[in-house]
Amino acid sequence: NAGVMQNPRHLVRRRGQEARLRCSPMKGHSHVYWYRQLPEEGLKFMVYLQKENIIDESGMPKERFSAEFPKEGPSILRIQQVVRGDSAAYFCASSPDPTGDTQYFGPGTRLTVL
């Protein structure tokens, strides 16, 4: 059973470009979480999604950031018009049930904004 997959592992964007981060949850998992880790800071929750639904987006910046988890395909975290402050590691986690007791994390996508 493959683990949580994220791609790309490293992404470089120039200021003003768009960044798309993909997350494929573990097989059978329909609950996906996104977290961000800024340099030298802790992990911060961003958004929790179930298939086709956003359940909790309390950690998402109000502008430029969006997330989706379609019926088919991976979850996507989209950052429009990136700025240098968006440079961070973005981790996706999946869980087999809504308790979220055990969240399985992917290896992360490291976004660098030039």
Add this chain to the structure above:
Amino acid sequence: DAKTTQPPSMDCAEGRAANLPCNHSTISGNEYVYWYRQIHSQGPQYIIHGLKNNETNEMASLIITEDRKSSTLILPHATLRDTAVYYCIVRVTYGNKLVFGAGTILRVKS
């Protein structure tokens, strides 16, 4: 979710038990204690969780005091690969998100 307090860092000799403490004096009756760790540059890894009884799995043991105001994660035979940041998290189940604090940097030394 209740707040947790952990020492910023600890050292442990390879092969010895690593005991990582966590204070959560404001924990509510329906909140669980979770432990995750993050090895450098990797995604966090679930270790164990419990409500009030002590728990053990293949990775570690979790000891929760009777008043539930503190807990200890025990790695019985630490190896160099256990060097990581260990996070103690208190949350209700069905609480969905994990709230990570600063954690404890555990350095296992040969």
